[in-house]
Amino acid sequence: DGGITQSPKYLFRKEGQNVTLSCEQNLNHDAMYWYRQDPGQGLRLIYYSQIVNDFQKGDIAEGYSVSREKKESFPLTVTSAQKNPTAFYLCASSTRPTGTGNSPLHFGNGTRLTVT
């Protein structure tokens, strides 16, 4: 079955360490996205990529970095510069950017990152 795989489901890190969250999709989708979810705040866009080797900052990109070397993969690195990294991180993909047509988001099951 096609879908989006995020790993690991739970991740624990010490403050000051960089950590990379994995996101892989086998849906053959062009566009991929990273969201951060905090209680009571909905989802906030961190980065998005419309095509391989290209990505754009979202609303809260500071302290995060991404790469898009393969169509299937869009890893997110949470750097030590992120002031409050503990959160639930969701990866998503769509056939095309949603604003351009009938292309809703498909979500992975998320990674819960805890930094102490």
Place this chain on the structure above:
Amino acid sequence: AQSVTQPDIHITVSEGASLELRCNYSYGATPYLFWYVQSPGQGLQLLLKYFSGDTLVQGIKGFEAEFKRSQSSFNLRKPSVHWSDAAEYFCAVASPGSARQLTFGSGTQLTVLP
């Protein structure tokens, strides 16, 4: 800039009762509108979407939503709630023609009483 407001943080209904979750958006034209549902510790699942045409859209799991341009609303409804509907519900808006992704509301947590 577009924005989405879900005025109800938490709603409690009895099983079998009807449900309406409110969503208001701010956008200059007609946006693309979506409702997603999230079970605890999981990703989001698309319930339904509105792009154009008929303002009453049907979704999965017996949900429907009505787009009302005059009220800038896209409320989600279900005539009879099941215990399995307990989850968090998110309304979202996308700008037609924009490469940016969705703007989400802050969510409504639904509790279903037996």
